[in-house]
Amino acid sequence: MAEIRRRDPRREWVARNRLHPEHASVLAALGDIGGRGAASEWLGPQGVVRRKPHAIGFIGPNGVRRIDRSGAQQGGEASGGTRQAVKDGRRRVEIPEPAFLVAVVPDMAGGRLSGHDKDLLGLARRLADTDIDRPGAVVAILFGEHREEALGEAGIDRLLHLADDAYAGVAPEVRLAALSAVERELAPRHWLLPDSPLGGADLGRRLAARLGERPATGVWQLEADPGSPLGWRCTTRGAAESLDILRPLPRVALALAECAEPVDETRHAAEPLALDVALPAILSRVEDLGQVAVDPAGVALAEAEFILSGGNGVKDWDGFHHAARVLGATEGASRVAVDDGHMARDRQVGATGTWVTARVYLAVGISGAIQHLQGIQGCDKVVAINMDFGCDMIRRADLAVIGDSAPVLEALVALVKQSREEKRDAA
Secondary structure, eight states, X not given: OTTSOOOOHHHHHHHHOTTSTTHHHHHHHHOOSTTSOTTTEEEOTTSOEEEOTTSTTXXXXXXXXXXXXXXXXXXXXXXXXXXXHHHHTOEEEOOSSOSSEEEEOOOOGGGSOOHHHHXXXXXXXXXXXXXXXXXXXXXEEEESOOOOOOTTTTXXXXXXXXXXXXXXXSOHHHHHHHHHHHHHXXXXXXXXXXXXXXXXXXXXXXXXXXXXXXXXXEEEEEEEOTTSTTSEEEEEEETTTTEEEEEEOXXXXXXXXXSSOOOOSEEEOOEEOOOSSOOOOOOOSOOOOOOOOOOGGGSOGGGOXXXXXXXXXXXXXXXXXXXXXXXXOEEEEOHHHHHTTSSOXXXXXXXXXXXXXXXXXXXXXXXXXXXXXXXXXXXXXXXXXXXXXXXHHHXXXXXXXXXXXXXXXXXXXXXXXXXXXXXXXXX
């Protein structure tokens, strides 16, 4: 009898289902199986080790490391204080005398680090931390004003902030002149920029031409290669992303989103850095006329930055539409709301509708079916308004408001109007 393996099928099922209310407690009770960690592996009924493909850091059958965008990696569990504990438990890292520098130029869309920028900084950390005895430092070069407060948590050791108005907006020639000055004074071993249409792809190609380098574009994977000039080789996407190309990593690389896991275990100094030489005064031939006002209702869900999404819990749809107009948000809906005729089919969010990547996703009266949570896993920040404090959407949300959606939206609209009036009076 002692050789018979005893199992608890229900507990194993809960361990695999991260949305179950008892998920965290069951994982803690299971403990570590064979030193591999119960969070990602467990023994099946025949003694075969089962692996959880959605676990953070899981390596798939093709050798690709999965990255969790659901919020769990950032401490999105429902138990109080988890995120604060993860943040406070980060190891402080300071590199007073780096052996070399890795320069990163993030897009900083909206004045904050995007998910793509954080992936790029995670890639920079891999390059900088190759040699533990002689580590390098990650230098981030930011243009214009920004509102990001977690630069050290993203893996930045040195920060060169060029806040002059000449660098704000669309100014590729002025920014290129500044990067050329950085090259002359600091001579980074690597230059990393996001391969994105927000400016990183264009600026990276301009920089490579100025430095006389042949850049690697569409980089999505790195691996050590002692035979390469810089000790690394990269896998890039080519032929309209239908072909993988393996080549030595050059000095200038333009990386795709999910090229690496964001930094989540260490906090770096992000010390301010200044150049000893004066930056050249360049008169840009490109005039930035500012952003063009666009009706949020006409923006496709897949391209929207701010989405106000309604579900079965919304009873006052007139108030919901009014709130969307005042907030300047693109409207979305759950499948239940669409089936009930409250919203058009093209406004449905989720795996059976549209996968969204908004910077802010405000879910009103949505319980959080698994298909809906799959569709919003690419969103940066999720805010939930719901009466049920135990629903899955509340567990997923970065910020949750427990209460009736109608008065909460009315109060939010009133605050927005008041803030706008104060700004007009101050101007």
